[in-house]
Amino acid sequence: MAALVSCCFGCRGDNNRDHVTLKEMPTVQLDTHHMGTDVVIVKSGRRICGTGGCIANAPLHQNKSYFEFKIQSTGVWGVGVATRKANLNQIPMGRDPHSLVLRQDGTVFHNNEEKNRLPANSLPQEGDIVGVTYDHVELNLYLNGKNMNCPASGIRGTVYPVVYVDDSAILDCQFSDFYHPPPQGYQKILFEQQIF
Numbered sequence: 001m002a003a004l005v006s007c008c009f010g011c012r013g014d015n016n017r018d019h020v021t022l023k024e025m026p027t028v029q030l031d032t033h034h035m036g037t038d039v040v041i042v043k044s045g046r047r048i049c050g051t052g053g054c055i056a057n058a059p060l061h062q063n064k065s066y067f068e069f070k071i072q073s074t075g076v077w078g079v080g081v082a083t084r085k086a087n088l089n090q091i092p093m094g095r096d097p098h099s100l101v102l103r104q105d106g107t108v109f110h111n112n113e114e115k116n117r118l119p120a121n122s123l124p125q126e127g128d129i130v131g132v133t134y135d136h137v138e139l140n141l142y143l144n145g146k147n148m149n150c151p152a153s154g155i156r157g158t159v160y161p162v163v164y165v166d167d168s169a170i171l172d173c174q175f176s177d178f179y180h181p182p183p184q185g186y187q188k189i190l191f192e193q194q195i196f
Contacts, residue, residue, distance in 0.1 A: 060161070
């Protein structure tokens with residue numbers, strides 16, 4: 001009987017050597033180790049202000065990723081995807097082969113070439129939500145949940161969400177708990193996991 005009681009108390013968790021501690025998954029947020037020199041990141045890595053760009057701390061490894069940006073204050077800004085080779089001090093982004101971005105004027109640039117443009121009368125304004133989908137080939141844009149039918153492609157390599165600001169722009173990044181549901185088949189950014 002004593003062995004049974006001992007086993008019950010030991011199995012209850014008083015002895016940690018038999019239990020596996022679970023690690024909390026990291027949160028996708030703006031990466032303060034990969035940002036422009038005059039960028040300010042606040043709100044737990046979700047808000048950008050100042051001057052320059054910043055990439056997220058998680059690459060887009062899965063097939064279909066979705067993320068959002070809320071325009072808190074207008075100015076010069078851009079959102080999209082970039083590699084770690086992108087110059088985060090050069091505004092506007094999209095001038096080199098390392099970034100593919102929607103700019104505040106509605107143009108989508110990559111490698112200093114206009115790849116597409118938002119439809120007329122669809123320029124994002126203060127308070128609007130810009131959604132971004134990426135499937136390793138094509139970037140698509142959504143404005144307040146509506147598909148803008150504005151695909152762009154051309155970037156190569158491992159990419160990350162990117163955002164840049166200047167001229168008093170403030171943007172909030174939403175990598176989960178979205179304002180609008182992701183399009184069918186797309187989901188929030190997942191951290192790559194290694195199994196040993």
